[in-house]
Amino acid sequence: MNNAQLNELKTRYVASGAASPATQFAERAENALIWDADGNRIIDFAGGIGVLNVGHRHPKVVQAVKDQLDKVMHTCQTVMPYEGYVKVAEKLSQLTPVRGHGKVMLANSGAEALENAVKVARAATGRDNVICFTGGYHGRTFMTMAMNGKVAPYATDFGSMPGNVFRAPYPVPYHGVSEEDALNGLKMTLKTDANPRDTAAIVLEPVLGEGGFYAASTSFLEAVREICDEHGILLIVDEVQSGFGRTGKLFAIEHSGVEPDIITMAKSMADGMPISAVVGTDKVMDASGGNSLGGTYTGSPVSCAATLAVLEVFEEEKILEKSQALGDKLGERFAKWQQDFACVDNVRHLGAMAAFDVVADKAKHTPDAELTGALCKKAREKGLILLSCGLYGNTLRFLMPVTIEDEILEEGLDIVETCLKELSHA
Template sequence: MSNAELNELKQKYVAAGAASPATAFADRAENSEIWDADGNRFIDFAGGIGVLNVGHRHPKVVAAVKAQLDKVMHTCQTVMPYEGYVKVAEKLSHLVPVRGHAKVMLANSGAEALENAVKIARAATGRSNVVCFDGGYHGRTFYTMAMNGKVAPYQTDFGPMPGTVFRAPYPVPYHGVSEDEAIRGLKMTLKTDANPKDTAAIVLEPVLGEGGFYPASKSFLEKIREICDEHGMLMIIDEVQSGFGRTGKMFAIEHSGVEPDIMTMAKSMADGMPISAIVGTDKVMDASGPNSLGGTYTGSPTACAAALAVMEVFEEENILEKSQALGEKLAARFGEWQNKFDCIDHVRNMGAMAAFELVSNKTDRTPNPELAAALCKKAREEGLILLSCGMYGNTIRFLMPVTIEDSVLNEGLDIIESCLESLV
């Protein structure tokens, strides 16, 4: 079917809140490129929103999924378990830097991982409250909607959110929130709203994802760890977007050396197959009773096969080194653009988790979300898939596969530069 025919079906049958505004439909993909239903080629700088760090259809992952399909597609691991689930758990328990011996629960999505992390924290502490941060994004289920540090579009139409979720400022010095001010705000939240003796956990992203790709400093994360320890609260780190090699280490928290009690992960864990994980200290993870965690499809055999293959690819193809090298290439080009264009400011990266601000005034750092939207639209017209994000909608973020070929990377960056020249 053509793009036009598929768009007719979309408008007729897909719920408006779930329908993509894009009019091109993916037909096939390879590493960092996608071809639509009409045969048009796109360079992918979005990676399925950070899901494809090892590229579209990595051959090793495709082979692992096909092999699994010839054996078992589904049994529900709570009814009859299978090797893939326990092997993924074993691998993650050695990879994830939580305190002490780690145990693992598998789920289907990032939101589901965060929901279960909170359930586990409540069971382990006997407390209800959760403290999250401005700009944080944790999912679209009801409790994770309440945890999100941004109202629109995630909460707008859905009525009252669940209670016992409290907010603190996230340190973004560029936008006037220093680390000291963020810590002071967190302590005030614990003083005036979320009594520590009733608070199960502090939940945060080590690098804000949807909130704008702002990394938390080592010292800030250390202070969060100290505050959690002081009050007997758990530290939950959300690595759904920053994990699996995006920042040049397997997980962004590793840059700080801080060990949380629980970590969540999902995107890029299985190269597009739906899977997520909650990994935590064994006593914490074992706190709830028998059959209290799980779901029909959690940790499906095919997704586990894909996840195991992804972890092999990381070892065999030096993905972490490639992520660092990609980040350096992006930083160099961003630096050139910052000097060339008055609208580009605050270029930054942690490995290949890279971004810059579009502003209308560098002196006042005035966000320009209209230019960000125009750039993404024009780039799409030129064959490049590009995403914006951020509290103000003016951040351009880069989530292309870490495995992107240099020639394709440079072609995509040239498209951005050409689009900027025509827009400003």
């Protein structure tokens, strides 16, 4: 079927809230390229929203999935366990920088990982409250919608959210929230809303994902760790988007040296196969009773096989080094655009987790969401998938595969530059 036929079916049968506004349908993909149902070639700078750090259909991952399909597709690991689950748990325990010996549970999505992290924290502490941050994004289930630091579009139409979730400011000096402001806000939340004796966990992204790719400083993360230790609160770090090599480390928190009690991860774990994980200190992870964690499909054999293959790819192809190099290339190009274009400001990257803000006035940092949307639309017309994000909808984020070929990267960046020339005033 072609794009037009598929769009007709989408309009007729797919719920509006779940339907993509895109009018092109993916037919096949390879590394950083997608071909649509009409045969058009598209450069992918979105990577399935950070899922494809090792590219579309990495051969090693595809082969691992095919091999697993010849063995076992599903048993439900709580009924009949299998090697893949425990091997993934072993690897993640060895690689994840939590305090002490790490233990692991696997789930299907980032939201499930966050839900289970909260369950574990409540079981381990006997407390209810959870503190999150403005701009944070943790998922689309009810608990994670309550945890999100942004209402629209995630929670706008869905009524009351679960209670015992409180908010503190995330440090974004560019938007007038200093590190001192953020820490004072967190302390005020603990004083006025969330009694420390009743607070199970503080949950944060070391680099905001949907909130705009703003990285928290090492000193801020260290201070939050100290606050948690002072009050017996668990520190949960959400690495769903920033994890698995996007920042040049396996996990973004490693840049700071801070050790959380729990880390959640998903997205690029398995190169497109659905899986997520909660990794935490053994005493914390063992706090709840037997059969209290899990689900029918959690840690499926096929997804576990893909995860193990991804970890091999990281080692064999030096993905972390490639991520750093890619980030340097993006940073250099962005810096040039900031000089050349009045609308490009606040360029930034941690490894290959890179972004810049689109503004109407650099001096005032005035967000220009309308121009941001126009740039994404124009890029799509020219054969490039580009994503926006941020509280103000004016951040362009770059999530191309870390394995992207140099010539494809340059072609895509040239398209962005052409769009900037056509739509903005130099």
